[in-house]
Amino acid sequence: MSQLFSPLAIGPLSLPNRIVVAPMCQYSSIDGEATDWHTQHWTNLALSGAGLVIIEATAVEPRGRISWADLGLYDDATEAAFASALATARRWSPAKIGVQLAHAGRKASTLKPWEAGGGPIPAGDARGWTTRAPSSIPYAETDPLPEALDDAGIEAIIRAFVDSATRALRLGVDLIELHAAHGYLLHEFLSPLSNQRTDAYGGTLENRMRLVLQVFDAIKVVVPDSIAFGIRISASDWVEGGWDIEQSIVLAKALEARGCHFIHVSSGGLHPAQKIAIGPGYQLPFAEAIKRAVAMPVIAVGMITEPQQAEDVLVDGKADAVALARAMLYDPRWPWHAAAALGAQVAAPPQYLRSAPHGQSKLFMQATGSAG
Template sequence: MSLLFSPVDLGPLRLSNRIVVEPMCQYSAEEGRATDWHAFHWPNLAQSGAGLAIIEATAVEPRGRISWADIGLWDDATEQAFANALAATRRHSAMPLGVQLAHAGRKASTHRPWDHHGAAIPPDDVHGWQTVSASATPYAEGGVPPIALDQAGIDDVVAAFVASARRAVRLGLDLIEIHAAHGYLLHQFLSPLSNQRDDAYGGSLENRMRLLLQVFDAVKAAVPATMALGVRISATDWVEGGWDLAQSIVLAKALEARGCHFIDVSSGGLHPAQRITAVPGYQVPFADAIKQEVAMPVIAVGLITEPQQAEDILQQGRADAVALARGILYDPRWPWHAAAALGADVAVAPQYLRSAPREHAARFVQAA
């Protein structure tokens, strides 16, 4: 029996299989509002056969967007647009859907990746704004320095995450993932490379973890017990003297003690000096190491592209679920093909049942 196609619980949320569609920015919003592109894209993800799809990094305030074209969930207009785009998905799929709540910090105010290679936009440009961070150190040398958040600014960030989480609950989403990876604001507070503060939020590991743990506690207190809540981290900066696996394990244990339902383990993104050799499954060892230290489910991601590779990761006890991002964009029916390869059942919409190859027809079962 395939472990990849067996159920798994992320806290109160049961997934029918252990394939997760990771958040993938679409850079297709208008003033933070979801558009027709999202109304097309989300239903497509929901027909993939995965156990869960997490909607792209969703900014908790306008200055927290990566680019001017990022989606947000910070006011009634962005909430209503989100609801409109979500409606078609919900009509035709019962797949659990989550949202990744995010703040880009000093990596905000950029072009879309296909425009000017995603370069930073200065605050005086029509599409730019002043960024904020843990310290006044820019991401790239020569960049516009961010403003170091003071206590009032930190309090506002926590409140923004809470307000967006409450909107996610109203939207009927099943899961919230707090984005503390890839060099964005919460990661900027975690890493000593970007956090040079000398107050209660800087210096020691305990202090650098403080903001993320405050955000987590505040969001958990604001959402119902039926809402699955987890965190995505970068397990290492891939830069000497930066955030690393040992610190990630301490953080994972602290999150678990607070009732975190899952941890999604990625890496990198904080510093341009990172050196990564991206080979198949290159981030799985980080997930594996964290899984040995916590009981909550661990999601592994990073060039997991083959069904047997995914199955082996789970069978070897290196993670509890596996996630795909670009692989799903390239092949939106990857879980169908994985089920065929592993001799497992996968639920598909009745309109698609007859698409199964004859030798695998029995493996396609009608989705609820």
């Protein structure tokens, strides 16, 4: 039996297989609100056959958006728009759907990636805002200086995460993922390269982990036992003197002790001097190291693009699930093709069964009752 298509329990959440669609920003929101683009995009991914789809980084306050066109879940308008798009995706698919809650910190207030390379919004452009960070240190030397958060600002950030989590729960998501990766605010507090505070939130590893753990604890209070709750981290800054796998393991153990249901292991994004040896499965050593240290499920991600490659990750015990991002954009039916390659079955709407090779649909596609 294929390990990739075997069931997986993530806390209270039961997945039919171990394929996860990683969160991917679409830069297609209007004032933080989901649009028709999100409706079709989420539905398309939910019909892929993946066991879990995690919706893109969703800002907990307007200043927490990466770009001016990023998704948010911080007021009634953004909640209503999110609810509409989510309801359509749920109508047509049995997939479990989660959301990643995020704050972009000093990497906020940018243009879309296809607008002038996605750099900071120019001074004087009304779409921009002053970013916030643990310390007044920009991501790149030419970026505007962020505002260093004071105690009141930190408390407001914690409240914003809890408020967005409450909204997400009201919408009926199956899972919440806390975004502490890729150089955004929570990662910025973790790394000594971006956090040079001298108060209770800076200096020692214990202090630098404080905000992540406070946010986790605060959200955990409002998340019912029936909903999965976990985190995504960058296991390494790929820069000497930065956040690394040893510190990540300490964080993972602290989170597990607090009831964390899963950890999604990525890397990088904190500093422009990062030197990443990119190649197939290049982040797997991080996932494997963390899996050896904790009992909670570990999701691996990073250039996992071939069915047998994904299968081997699980068979070799390097992770409990695999996440795909760009590969899923390129081939939104990747799980179907993986099931065919591995001799497994995957759920598909009955309307699509005849898309399989003639007479072969029963071998790897099974109809669901999701489509009406």
